Amino acid sequence: MTTHAGETRSRIMQAGIHIALAAGAVFMLLPFWLMLRTSFTAPDQIFSGNVLTLTHFSLDNYAxxxxxxxxxxxxxxxxxxxxxxxxxxxxxxxxxxxxxxxxxxxxxxxxxxxxxxxxxxxxxxxxxxxxxxxxxxxxxxxxxxxxxxxxxxxxxxxxxxxxxxxxxxxxxxxxxxxxxxxxxxxxxxxxxxxxxxxxxxxxxxxxxxxxxxxxxxxxxxxxxxxxxxxxxxxxxxxxxxxxxxxxxxxxxxxxxxxxxxxxxxxxxxxxxxxxxxxxxx
Known part of the structure; x- marks a missing residue:
C-alpha cells in the first residue's frame, strides 16, 4: 500500500509539473500567436470575432x-x-x-x-x-x-x-x-x-x-x-x-x-x- 501511495503521489506531482509547464508555454507563445494572427488578418477584421482564432486570412498587411x-x-x-x-x-x-x-x-x-x-x-x-x-x-x-x-x-x-x-x-x-x-x-x-x-x-x-x-x-x-x-x-x-x-x-x-x-x-x-x-x- 505504501508503495502504491508513493507512486500515486509521484504521478500527481509529475502531472502538476507538466500542467504548469504547459501553462507557462501557452503564456509565452500567446504574444507570438497574436502577432501572427494580426499580421495575417485584414485591417478591418483585426478586432472582430475571437482574437485567438484566424478567421479571415489575408496578405494585405505584408503587401x-x-x-x-x-x-x-x-x-x-x-x-x-x-x-x-x-x-x-x-x-x-x-x-x-x-x-x-x-x-x-x-x-x-x-x-x-x-x-x-x-x-x-x-x-x-x-x-x-x-x-x-x-x-x-x-x-x-x-x-x-x-x-x-x-x-x-x-x-x-x-x-x-x-x-x-x-x-x-x-x-x-x-x-x-x-x-x-x-x-x-x-x-x-x-x-x-x-x-x-x-x-x-x-x-x-x-x-x-x-x-x-x-x-x-x-x-x-x-x-x-x-x-x-x-x-x-x-x-x-x-x-x-x-x-x-x-x-x-x-x-x-x-x-x-x-x-x-x-x-x-x-x-x-x-x-x-x-x-x-x-x-x-
Missing amino acids: RVFAEVPLLRYYLNGFVVVGTIFLGQVVICVPAAYALSRLRFAGRELGLWIVLAAMMVPYHATAIPIYVLLSQFGLINTHGALILPFIGSAFSVFLLRQFFLSIPQSVFESARLDGASPYRILIHIVFPMARPAIITFGILSFVSHWNDYFWPSFVLRNDFAATVPFGIVRFLDQELGADYGPQMAAATLTVLPLLIGFLIAQRQLIAGIAMSSGQVD
Whole structure:
C-alpha cells in the first residue's frame, strides 16, 4: 500500500509539473500567436470575432509593408552588420580565449579579471564616449559605427574560455610534443574543436545585434545604414501610427531570420552550451 501511495503521489506531482509547464508555454507563445494572427488578418477584421482564432486570412498587411518599406535594404544592412561583427569576434575572441585558458604568461589572471569586469559594464554606460570617438573619426551614420564597437566581446571570450578549459590538456601537450607552434595549435586544433562553441556564441551574437535598436538609433541619422529594427521603427512612427496589421507584419518579418537560424542551428547551440559547462582540466 505504501508503495502504491508513493507512486500515486509521484504521478500527481509529475502531472502538476507538466500542467504548469504547459501553462507557462501557452503564456509565452500567446504574444507570438497574436502577432501572427494580426499580421495575417485584414485591417478591418483585426478586432472582430475571437482574437485567438484566424478567421479571415489575408496578405494585405505584408503587401503594404513590402510596398512602403525598403525592407530588402534593411535586411542587407542587417546581415552585413551582424556577419562582420561575428567574423571580427571570431578573429579576436577565439585567440584571446585560447590564450586565457591554455597559455602561461605574465598577466593572464589580470586579463581574466578585466574580461569579467567588462562583462559587468552595460554598453549603454559607455555609449557617449564611444559616440564621441566615432564622431572624431567621421564614422557616424555608417556601417562602421554599428560594427566596430562590438567586434570585441567579453562575454564571447569568457564563453570560449570555458569551452577550451573542457578540452583535455593532453590534446595540447601532444600537439606541442609533435612540434606544433601555438599558432598551428590554434588553427588546426582549437578552431575545429571549438566549432560548437563558436556556433553558440555566433547565434547569441546574431540575435543580440540583429534585434539591437538602441545603438543604431544612437549613431544613425537616416536609412543609409539602417538595420531592420531601426528602419521598421522609423517606418512605423512616420507612416502607420496605430495601423496594427502592417505593424505586426513588419514585426513578423523582423523575427523571421532569427527563427530560421535557430531551427537550423539548434543542435549545435545546445551542444555548445553543454560543452561550455564541462569539466575544467
